[in-house]
Amino acid sequence: xxxxxxxxxxxxxxxxxxxxxxxxxxxxxxxxxxxxxxxxxxxxxxxxxxxxxxxxxxxxxxxxxxxxxxxxxxxxxxxxxxxxxxxxxxxxxxxxxxxxxxxxxxxxxxxxxxxxxxxxxxxxxxxxxxxxxxxxxxxxxxxxxxxxxxxxxxxxxxxxxxxxxxxxxxxxxxxxxxxxxxxxxxxxxxxxxxxxxxxxxxxxxxxxxxxxxxxxxxxxxxxxxxxxxxxxxxxxxxxxxxxxxxxxxxxxxxxxx
Numbered sequence: 068x069x070x071x072x073x074x075x076x077x078x079x080x081x082x083x084x085x086x087x088x089x090x091x092x093x094x095x096x097x098x099x100x101x102x103x104x105x106x107x108x109x110x111x112x113x114x115x116x117x118x119x120x121x122x123x124x125x126x127x128x129x130x131x132x133x134x135x136x137x138x139x140x141x142x143x144x145x146x147x148x149x150x151x152x153x154x155x156x157x158x159x160x161x162x163x164x165x166x167x168x169x170x171x172x173x174x175x176x177x178x179x180x181x182x183x184x185x186x187x188x189x190x191x192x193x194x195x196x197x198x199x200x201x202x203x204x205x206x207x208x209x210x211x212x213x214x215x216x217x218x219x220x221x222x223x224x225x226x227x228x229x230x231x232x233x234x235x236x237x238x239x240x241x242x243x244x245x246x247x248x249x250x251x252x253x254x255x256x257x258x259x260x261x262x263x264x265x266x267x268x269x270x271x272x273x274x275x276x277x278x279x280x281x282x283x284x285x286x287x288x289x290x291x292x293x294x295x296x297x298x299x300x301x302x303x304x305x306x307x308x309x310x311x312x313x314x315x316x317x318x319x320x321x322x323x324x
Contacts, residue, residue: 071200081122084113088123090221092132092143102140103133104222144209157297158212159235170205171214173231174266177201178223179276188281188292189219198223204295210267211301216293245290250282257296267298277296 127133133141162169179197186193189271204212259273275296
């Protein structure tokens with residue numbers, strides 16, 4: 068539930084403090100792994116109560132920028148991470164390129180008939196069997212994203228046989244002759260649902276960054292249709308336009324490392 072505040076000025080103050088602290092982290096004033104000053108010190112610096120500081124730190128925690136232990140100085144977790152276009156197809160490769168330890172855990176695999184939209188995205192007949200894989204992804208042990216991936220039967224059957232904690236489904240599928248060569252991406256925002264709340268340990272009304280991706284093999288045959296939902300503060304997307312290419316990537320802010 069959203070936190071309620073009787074005094075609008077109080078909410079304005081803690082959000083202003085949260086915005087200033089967020090900017091300080093992004094600008095590198097507080098590096099990844101550094102301790103923020105104690106609540107009392109921050110309260111004096113910003114001229115607000117310790118309660119206001121706690122509310123501001125709760126916002127940063129929900130954004131994935133600081134740890135959440137009360138009573139001790141919060142640790143900075145870092146700013147948004149980044150990924151090149153080629154790595155955008157593989158969360159595992161991207162995480163490793165940043166020196167992070169990627170992880171994953173399958174929550175469930177469901178075989179069911181495709182609805183009209185799903186069938187269209189995967190190039191199947193309406194009602195054809197598909198595999199839905201719900202999976203949480205982690206960076207160095209911290210949950211940052213939930214994957215909802217739909218596979219056609221020939222690919223889904225391979226994924227269903229993988230260990231639930233397999234680090235990379237993409238690498239395993241490539242070894243089985245499934246190749247990912249082209250992808251279309253749609254990026255927007257969405258609200259966390261019950262699965263997101265449970266797997267990401269976020270509030271039920273949390274806004275998440277969503278990337279939907281349709282990937283095809285060299286022949287143009289769809290091999291997956293995925294919806295990835297990221298906690299805010301963990302991923303930033305940028306687009307570079309030119310007359311020849313328009314690469315898209317997730318970007319890490321080196322000033323926050």
